[in-house]
């Protein structure tokens with residue numbers, strides 16, 4: 072029987088934000104195939120950013136109401152978990168089918184399956200061989216699950232975002248974005264929440280002054296932090312799950328690990344395609360080419376210093392599409408990338424890091440402001456709001472910021488635009504912003 076061989080210009084593996092962002096511009100002139108082995112749309116819309124923020128919608132409204140108790144509001148709304156989950160599912164249930172029909176409508180071929188390379192320009196799924204001039208690896212990451220006794224009881228963020236009922240007692244292991252955001256949602260929704268962190272720092276990318284403010288606020292909101300605590304094992308009891316740690320024992324009803332994520336590359340047989348891989352991800356050059364120059368990588372699967380976020384994956388996907396269509400494209404340069412932790416309140420940062428600015432005081436002016444009493448924050452009775460901006464000493468331009476406030480997500484985007492557009496305080500003062508809004512405060516962040 073003749074071998075089934077299908078030929079494309081570009082084959083993309085992974086239909087998340089990175090792979091999809093590359094597929095659409097390529098398909099305007101090329102024959103493109105996207106291969107996905109799980110849910111079309113990838114992590115962000117199915118089991119990441121979007122479902123997380125659907126659940127957070129109720130949390131932020133409740134936070135606002137809590138802050139206004141005694142200032143015109145009486146009584147705190149209670150979160151109804153099954154209803155909130157139904158609201159989330161009404162969004163996520165459509166994502167795979169909508170993603171697939173979007174790809175098909177753009178004339179992009181699609182295959183559901185798990186490919187492995189058999190040569191530098193061919194891969195195989197079942198009995199079919201797919202070959203192309205270029206490939207894009209956009210396979211993202213999956214949660215790390217430690218191989219400890221009782222690992223079968225460990226759940227991940229994907230399970231949490233699908234819980235039909237909220238367990239009464241929950242433990243999260245880890246102190247990164249995922250553990251903090253999900254612990255905050257669970258506590259606001261009425262669960263008894265424990266967070267086990269193996270050292271004494273949460274959110275290691277963010278300045279410690281700010282993360283300590285957040286852990287104090289979360290403690291007030293009912294989260295118990297267990298510092299310097301390592302999970303050694305889990306056993307089932309009559310009442311729940313018993314967690315054995317290097318500190319004390321703890322009984323809960325569910326335990327979710329959020330100890331970081333690892334690249335999904337193991338099944339691709341990349342050696343056959345002469346692509347080098349490290350444990351922490353795919354090695355690429357400044358054109359996002361792997362060690363096989365016709366095979367590119369984008370998104371979370373990369374070994375890179377940029378944060379692993381949806382808009383970064385999409386930016387890289389669009390860049391690689393241009394690189395494939397025009398081999399003279401310049402090396403990738405990233406704009407300033409904002410990071411937001413959606414907790415109660417939010418922490419956000421962008422640009423030059425605060426610790427770096429402190430170490431280079433001759434280069435940067437640091438404007439640290441407690442803005443709790445400013446009109447914008449007082450109006451919503453924000454208990455603590457802080458904004459630190461970092462100004463270049465010579466140009467007087469804004470180059471970095473950290474925000475601790477319930478509206479940090481909006482403010483950080485405004486500050487990011489000022490940084491990227493090199494806007495001076497004088498230029499900003501020539502603009503008229505709607506008042507009173509967070510944007511009408513912007514000139515005051517130049518100090």
Ligand SMILES: Cc1cc2nc3c(=O)[nH]c(=O)nc-3n(C[C@H](O)[C@H](O)[C@H](O)COP(=O)(O)OP(=O)(O)OC[C@H]3O[C@@H](n4cnc5c(N)ncnc54)[C@H](O)[C@@H]3O)c2cc1C
Nearest residue numbers: 085087088089108109113114115119120211370371380381
């Ligand atoms: C709980 C959670 C919350 C998050 N919240 C935010 C947020 O608020 N904001 C933000 O910017 N980012 C957030 N992120 C990160 C964001 O989801 C990722 O940065 C983004 O999805 C990366 O896109 P990607 O295309 O690189 O990878 P992914 O979205 O992971 O897509 C990769 C795709 O490849 C597929 N795949 C993997 N291996 C194979 C294979 N061998 N064959 C075929 N297909 C394969 C996968 O099934 C998946 O569909 C969050 C992540 C998590 C887990």
Ligand SMILES: NC(=O)c1ccc[n+]([C@@H]2O[C@H](COP(=O)([O-])OP(=O)(O)OC[C@H]3O[C@@H](n4cnc5c(N)ncnc54)[C@H](O)[C@@H]3O)[C@@H](O)[C@H]2O)c1
Nearest residue numbers: 245246247248249250269329330331332379380411412413
């Ligand atoms: N709001 C957002 O933008 C958002 C939200 C969620 C996730 N994300 C993305 O997803 C990525 C993954 O998030 P994450 O929270 O899983 O990872 P993370 O890298 O942010 O945090 C991992 C945490 O686990 C801890 N840890 C590591 N090894 C451990 C061990 N052996 N025992 C106990 N704890 C250990 C670390 O100290 C850290 O606190 C993030 O880095 C980010 O790129 C972004």
